[in-house]
Amino acid sequence: MSETPENATRQDGSEASGTEAQAPGPEPKRAAGRRLALPAILIATAALAAAVWQWYDTRGELRTIKQELAKRLAETDFQSKESRIVAEQVREAVADAQVKLGVLEARIAESQNQQIALEALYQELSRNRDEWAYAEIEQAINIATQQLQLAGNVKAALIALQSADARLQRMDRPQLLALRRAINRDMDRLKALPFVDAIAISTRLDNMIAGVDAFPLAMETRVQPEAEAPAAAEGNAWSRFWREARSEIRQLVRVQQMDKPDVPLLAPSQAFFLRENLKLRLIGARLALLSRDAGSYKADLKAARDWLNRYYDTRNNNVAHAGAVLRNLYEAEVSIQAPDISGTLEAARTLRLARDRAAR
Numbered sequence: 001m002s003e004t005p006e007n008a009t010r011q012d013g014s015e016a017s018g019t020e021a022q023a024p025g026p027e028p029k030r031a032a033g034r035r036l037a038l039p040a041i042l043i044a045t046a047a048l049a050a051a052v053w054q055w056y057d058t059r060g061e062l063r064t065i066k067q068e069l070a071k072r073l074a075e076t077d078f079q080s081k082e083s084r085i086v087a088e089q090v091r092e093a094v095a096d097a098q099v100k101l102g103v104l105e106a107r108i109a110e111s112q113n114q115q116i117a118l119e120a121l122y123q124e125l126s127r128n129r130d131e132w133a134y135a136e137i138e139q140a141i142n143i144a145t146q147q148l149q150l151a152g153n154v155k156a157a158l159i160a161l162q163s164a165d166a167r168l169q170r171m172d173r174p175q176l177l178a179l180r181r182a183i184n185r186d187m188d189r190l191k192a193l194p195f196v197d198a199i200a201i202s203t204r205l206d207n208m209i210a211g212v213d214a215f216p217l218a219m220e221t222r223v224q225p226e227a228e229a230p231a232a233a234e235g236n237a238w239s240r241f242w243r244e245a246r247s248e249i250r251q252l253v254r255v256q257q258m259d260k261p262d263v264p265l266l267a268p269s270q271a272f273f274l275r276e277n278l279k280l281r282l283i284g285a286r287l288a289l290l291s292r293d294a295g296s297y298k299a300d301l302k303a304a305r306d307w308l309n310r311y312y313d314t315r316n317n318n319v320a321h322a323g324a325v326l327r328n329l330y331e332a333e334v335s336i337q338a339p340d341i342s343g344t345l346e347a348a349r350t351l352r353l354a355r356d357r358a359a360r
Helices: 005-011 013-022 027-151 154-171 174-191 198-210 237-252 268-290 294-311 317-331 342-359
Strands: none
Touching: 027 154, 027 174, 027 342, 154 174, 174 342, 198 268, 198 317, 268 294, 294 317
16 A cells, blocks of 8 residues: 555656656665674674573573572471471470479479478477486486385396486586486495395296105105015914914004104195195295395295205205205395485476476
């Protein structure tokens, strides 16, 4: 539809011929345009090549960056998983530590409560230590008094007083000096008393009681009958009859000479009760010894000696030895006059009362 200026000129014949005669040739213009287009093309080609090279280089860098980024993401993901595992372990450890911490806090609280209770108890013990010490000292003196008054046991009383004196010595207080003096005075008085070995005496009595059944009675001692001469075979009938009658009479009646004509004859049952009564006498003497009853002790031993000399064979070695033992035991002194230590006990009680009044 559009027409070029050349076609328009050609349609108008007159004008076209005039124009063609006057217009310059197009060749020089085209040559100049080619000369100008060639550098531009080179520049454009260079720019395009640079752009392509830059695009290729950028693409390689992008690929490298993507690979690096993928690697970093993979490492980050792995580290994230490890971090989550470690975080879970840490969380469990923290929870366990919190539980243990709670238990430790409870134990610390319990320990603190126990420490407070122990401190209170120690303070209470410190306050009451002296009272307990005075109570123990008074109890020891009381035991010594009872041993002397009830059992006459000087050794036990002395041990009790020594225990009280050792306790007073550990306390080492001036206000206890008077009580210590009283205790030491009583200890000296007890040490001055004669020693009675009740255990040895009791042992000797026990041995004698065990041997009573073996002691022979005086009535059991018999003179052996004389051996008769064998009867002669010879003789008449009256002689043989007289010899047999005399033998029978000798077996029915026996005449014996005794050293003690007043020895009583006892039936077997009476002999049994005699031995048992002798044992009872010796047992009574032992009980009197333990109770420090000198009167009963000597009375039982005297009765046992009388029975031994009257009813038993004193020529026997065991009986003679038993008689000697009874004589020695009878002469031994088993009763002592124990000193009165009630004044020391009263001094201890007075000291305790004085402390109670001072505490109020």
